[in-house]
Amino acid sequence: MFSTKAQLQKRTPENGTDRENYLSLLVDEYLNSVSFDAKCQVLANLANFAYDPINYCFLRDVGALDIFLYVLKNESDSKLLNFACAGICNLCLDPVNTEYILHYGILNFLPKFLKCENVDLVASTLTIVFQILNILNKPELFNLEVVQQIEELKRSESQIIANLATIFLEDISSKT
Known part of the structure; x- marks a missing residue:
C-alpha cells in the first residue's frame, strides 16, 4: 500500500523511530552484520520498503540504493542478488534513482x-x-x-x- 507523509506520522508512535531513521538503522544492520541470514533478511526488508514511492528518497539518502548496487556488482549468492535486484526494480521507477543507477554503471553488469x-x-x-x-x-x-x-x-x-x-x-x- 502506498503511503503519505501524514499516514506515516499517524502510524509512528510518539516516541517511535521515524521512517528515515528506521531505514538508516536497517542499512547499519546490513553493513555491520556478520550473519548471512541477517544480511538476507535486512536486504529483503529494504527491498520491500522500496515498493512504496514515499521511501525512494529515504532509501537513496540512507545508502540502501548503494547497498543494492554493491550487491549486484560484487556478490555471487543468488539470494542476496535476488533481493538487491528486486530493490533496484522497485526503485528505478523514480527517474532520479534511474539516473543514479545508470551513473553507477548498472547496465554493465545486468x-x-x-x-x-x-x-x-x-x-x-x-x-x-x-x-x-x-x-x-x-x-x-x-x-x-x-x-x-x-x-x-x-x-x-x-x-x-x-x-x-x-x-x-x-x-x-x-x-x-
Missing part, C-alpha cells in the same frame, strides 16, 4: 543476470531494463548483446520471462 537460472532474478532484471527504457526513452542505452540475450529469453519455458522479454523487444523496436 547482462550476466539475464543468463542465470534463477527465474525471479531474470524477471527482475528484465523489469529493470524495461523500466529504464520507458523512463528515459533511450533505446541506445541497450547494446546489441543485451537485446540478443533478451531475444533468446522470448523462448523461455517461463511464461513470465517470455512475456517480459516480448514486451521489452516490442517496446524497444517502437522507440528506434
Whole structure:
C-alpha cells in the first residue's frame, strides 16, 4: 500500500523511530552484520520498503540504493542478488534513482543476470531494463548483446520471462 507523509506520522508512535531513521538503522544492520541470514533478511526488508514511492528518497539518502548496487556488482549468492535486484526494480521507477543507477554503471553488469537460472532474478532484471527504457526513452542505452540475450529469453519455458522479454523487444523496436 502506498503511503503519505501524514499516514506515516499517524502510524509512528510518539516516541517511535521515524521512517528515515528506521531505514538508516536497517542499512547499519546490513553493513555491520556478520550473519548471512541477517544480511538476507535486512536486504529483503529494504527491498520491500522500496515498493512504496514515499521511501525512494529515504532509501537513496540512507545508502540502501548503494547497498543494492554493491550487491549486484560484487556478490555471487543468488539470494542476496535476488533481493538487491528486486530493490533496484522497485526503485528505478523514480527517474532520479534511474539516473543514479545508470551513473553507477548498472547496465554493465545486468547482462550476466539475464543468463542465470534463477527465474525471479531474470524477471527482475528484465523489469529493470524495461523500466529504464520507458523512463528515459533511450533505446541506445541497450547494446546489441543485451537485446540478443533478451531475444533468446522470448523462448523461455517461463511464461513470465517470455512475456517480459516480448514486451521489452516490442517496446524497444517502437522507440528506434
